[in-house]
Amino acid sequence: MSAMEQALAASDAVPLSLRGPAATRVVAGYGFWLFLLSDIVIFAALFAAYAVLSGETAGGPTGAALFDKKHVLIETACLLASSVTCGFGSLAVQSADRSSTYCWMAITFILGASFLSLEVSEFSHMLAIGAGPSRSAFLSAFFTLVGTHGLHVSIGLCWLVVMLLQVATLGFQPMVSRRLFCFGLFWHALDIVWIGVFTIVYLGVH
């Protein structure tokens, strides 16, 4: 019996009003999904600001002069690969396999950290040549949008370290695997935001 048939059978057997509250995992996952969508709305506002201001360079350097596509491609590859290793990690969490959880999540951390270091090196290069956020409206919007994404990635990395410590100390208790599950959603959502960033900012659609 497939999962869908089971679900249909269960929903026939018990009327909706008598089913009681949903399981914590469902509630937590749904609540976190709503948080992620509201986070994406924040990014939408920053994308809108960037799209409006991207031409206002005030005589300063333009995006075409500043961005290095090869650099961005490597950043994209890091983030995409970390998304997949994070997925493998959450499969390991589902089967309560401690060593492969550590392994995949460590690879996820390394890939995320290399993405972040590439971004920091790009930012510091731009600051060094005088293209900081105070140079023009375009650069203010750029640093706000890309910096907010970078901030999310660094928060995600801190969260990942905390979760690995919780796996080490608490093991795969339901709350720990629930949190790891939410971390996976967060990490995948950041990758989706990055698709928008590299398409709109670096490849220059507006």
Place this chain on the structure above:
Amino acid sequence: MGTEIEAQGKSPGANIHTHGTRLSYLIGLGYATVLTFASFWASSTDVIYPHGVPILLGVLAIAQMGVHLVFFLHISSAPDQTNNILALAFGIFVVGLIVFGSMIIMAHLNHSMMPMDRLLQIQR
């Protein structure tokens, strides 16, 4: 436990079918890689009519977001995912409103704005 969860719907990313999910991540990786390379290629090639490039890049980005949603976040149209899909649809609606609304309004404002040099002349 399993039937209890399914009777109440499913959280996004929840995977009851544990078989072959590693494969689904790899399929997702394959699609995403192809779409990413296509975007980078399209932005730097002369083969495509230049005015069509932004539209092509937009289509590729939306396709890749779809690939991520389906293969990484495991969003599907199954009946037990109705809540997730509804929330996602509302999110997309708000995002579209913010992004395209701001762009249209600011483009119109820009268009009806007096050029800066003439504004300075009046003020003198």
